[in-house]
Amino acid sequence: MLTYKLTLAYDGTDYAGWQLQPNGTAVQEIVERAIERVFREKVRVHGSGRTDAGVHALAQVAHFQVPKAKAKIPVANLRRAFNGALPPDVRVLKVERAADGFHARFSAHEKTYRYQIFCGEVMDPFLRRWSAHWPRSLDVAAMRRAARVLAGRHDFAAFSANPQREQESTVRTLKRLSVARHGKLVTITATADGFLYKMVRSLAGALLKVGAGKLTAADIGRFLASKQRTALVETAPPQGLFLVKVKY
């Protein structure tokens, strides 16, 4: 078997997330169908992780295997072939041969996500698919103070949408959690060795409340230490979230 590594960008608006599921169309399914059309062979595509319904990717990474006898198309021609078989909201940016044993999920050791919040009174219609809306100004300095509390190696159980669902440890190293403002767009960037279930949207939801003056950095520190999810931490809506980078 030959292993291929794909780097994909997708607009998640019209998909039920990355992973195959009974209701709605998953990006994984769309990608598998495109590969099957090109190779004339059933394949299973493994992503670096799930993205939820409505979440986007600037560079999701996935892998799949094809029997050597079927892999007749030069790798340099595959990107064009796959994109020809995909809808315009899913694009293959790169196709590479990967070493045997490469696994998009298990070989990943760092991921970066970005969360966008538009904070103008009237939502920009050109950003509505790619950002959450907060119709008042946000205190970015307060958000940065709270982000400094969260960064580092911690048990993030309080920022998982479902701590019971986590199969292993809920300790993660949040290497970077930064907040930037460009005009009316506030952007949160999170880099970690891994993320819990809906963790980035939970961090974004918490920082949004801090920016809105409803929570303080001290509250965030207390939630973190409690290791218990509280209703005060809301999961921010999916359309603001982008998977930006996966490192191997």
Place this chain on the structure above:
Amino acid sequence: MLTYKLTLAYDGTDYAGWQLQPNGTAVQEIVERAIERVFREKVRVHGSGRTDAGVHALAQVAHFQVPKAKAKIPVANLRRAFNGALPPDVRVLKVERAADGFHARFSAHEKTYRYQIFCGEVMDPFLRRWSAHWPRSLDVAAMRRAARVLAGRHDFAAFSANPQREQESTVRTLKRLSVARHGKLVTITATADGFLYKMVRSLAGALLKVGAGKLTAADIGRFLASKQRTALVETAPPQGLFLVKVKY
């Protein structure tokens, strides 16, 4: 009657253009319905001009009139009321009282449009709704030379999609026609006292061919002087076009 001036932004992707028409939903219709819901009064909304199906606006201007007796809502509250009655791809940015006799179309004396072309090999899925795609590099210097030939006061009959349809003179003053590049996005900005039918998309189509090396600035000068539309000038696709500003 009181006259109101609206400034509107819209994502034109899912609309059959600004103007009311038998097939498909027009932005004008959506705006009229929203105003009617707020004022409980039938209104006719007049835009500064039509935008074609799929064309966007960062700041379309429109006006409408309401009998004084019906105009009970303070103007400061109207933006929120209208936006509450509009779908998220159409937003009212500003509502103002206008002087009697103000007409969004006839009082306009300058308009600015922008045309976006993404020139990466793989189309960016987050730009596919807002730009044309040219999968190779563009010679921006050559496009600028051709733009200099087009700028100024000329008979633009060769850049109307339908010169027979033009009701009056086809002479316009193109005050500015500039070409900029930001990464893989090439942007054409056109400012004029008025534009002929599909003129900006025809100018963009011509400049795109110059950038692609298929036409020269001298060819463009010949087309302009001929005052005849040629099949060599194609109308660039609608999704790259934005109405940016209308001056009164």
